[in-house]
Amino acid sequence: MVTASAPAKVYLFGEHAVVYGEPAVPCAIERRAQVTVEEREEGVRVNLQDLTIDGFTVEYDSSDDDRPDVDVSDSLVDAGMGYVNEAIEQAREAAGAPEAGFDITVEGDIPLGAGLGSSAAVAVAAIRAATAELGVELDAREVAARAYQVEHAVQQGEASRADTFCSAMGGAVRVEGDDCRTIDGVDNLPLVVGYDGGAGDTGALVAGVRDVKDRYDFAADTVTAIGDLVRQGERALVEGDVEEVGRLMNFNHGLLSALGVSSRSLDSMVWAARDADALGAKLTGAGGGGCIVALDESEDALTALSYTPGCEDAFRAELDTEGVRIE
Numbered sequence: 001m002v003t004a005s006a007p008a009k010v011y012l013f014g015e016h017a018v019v020y021g022e023p024a025v026p027c028a029i030e031r032r033a034q035v036t037v038e039e040r041e042e043g044v045r046v047n048l049q050d051l052t053i054d055g056f057t058v059e060y061d062s063s064d065d066d067r068p069d070v071d072v073s074d075s076l077v078d079a080g081m082g083y084v085n086e087a088i089e090q091a092r093e094a095a096g097a098p099e100a101g102f103d104i105t106v107e108g109d110i111p112l113g114a115g116l117g118s119s120a121a122v123a124v125a126a127i128r129a130a131t132a133e134l135g136v137e138l139d140a141r142e143v144a145a146r147a148y149q150v151e152h153a154v155q156q157g158e159a160s161r162a163d164t165f166c167s168a169m170g171g172a173v174r175v176e177g178d179d180c181r182t183i184d185g186v187d188n189l190p191l192v193v194g195y196d197g198g199a200g201d202t203g204a205l206v207a208g209v210r211d212v213k214d215r216y217d218f219a220a221d222t223v224t225a226i227g228d229l230v231r232q233g234e235r236a237l238v239e240g241d242v243e244e245v246g247r248l249m250n251f252n253h254g255l256l257s258a259l260g261v262s263s264r265s266l267d268s269m270v271w272a273a274r275d276a277d278a279l280g281a282k283l284t285g286a287g288g289g290g291c292i293v294a295l296d297e298s299e300d301a302l303t304a305l306s307y308t309p310g311c312e313d314a315f316r317a318e319l320d321t322e323g324v325r326i327e
């Protein structure tokens with residue numbers, strides 16, 4: 001039996017634009033998905049433990065056609081199962097064991113579909129654990145490449161390498177198309193996360209941005225502008241200029257709003273953090289609902305968020321410099 005874990009992430013800069021080949025800078029945070037894998041005779045049984053605030057447990061046997069009987073939305077179960085099943089296919093392929101059967105338990109404290117990369121963390125940890133259980137040790141880059149194939153398959157081609165590379169490698173990373181690098185020297189950022197308790201539909205939000213981008217020149221220009229901003233943000237990050245990083249996060253949120261992916265609750269959490277003198281605040285991930293990330297060296301933004309209507313949970317998020325690991 002093997003347990004592997006992989007971290008969640010926030011986007012400092014560049015979500016959505018990264019889908020069109022612009023650079024993005026996500027960074028891993030100390031919230032993890034844990035996947036435990038034990039080989040069995042045949043078939044795959046998955047136990048999805050609480051990855052959300054309202055927990056759920058699913059017993060699901062992939063050799064059986066019956067849907068699991070659970071009290072959560074079908075789409076969340078389907079999404080979770082889709083990522084786990086595709087990750088198992090990747091592990092079987094990597095180990096040359098196409099018929100391998102597994103008992104799998106997924107646990108963690110990453111809200112699902114909320115912009116913190118829960119699906120990437122699950123895919124990364126599942127591939128690392130399942131291959132190790134079959135006696136194959138993949139390095140983090142190989143795990144990232146296979147986890148990207150998982151997201152690509154489940155999200156029908158609409159995925160960047162950003163989430164999976166960041167979760168596998170840890171720390172702050174830069175992704176531009178197929179070019180994935182770690183950014184050295186970033187080991188401490190005063191990150192605060194606010195969570196509205198909701199989730200955005202990543203596929204629908206990505207499709208919506210594609211639509212406005214194809215229809216309006218301003219939206220195509222906005223995507224290019226986000227790319228320019230990310231390049232400046234990366235420079236500020238490497239120079240340790242947190243004020244400039246915060247300023248650019250604020251601009252990035254405005255540009256994401258222009259593309260139509262913010263929401264009332266995300267905007268009110270962003271403004272609560274700014275009113276409390278955060279250096280910057282923006283939505284993180286696909287948007288529509290879910291999480292914001294703020295940069296704040298004091299405790300003020302955290303306190304302000306915990307009193308903000310629509311904010312279900314607020315927490316300080318330490319940068320996680322370690323990516324996927326065996327527990």
Ligand code: PMV
Pocket residue numbers: 014015016017018019113114115116117118158159160161162163202206284285286287
């Ligand atoms: O909301 P998340 O954590 O799934 O992030 C989505 C980020 C996008 O740029 C919108 C899509 C992608 O695959 O990069």
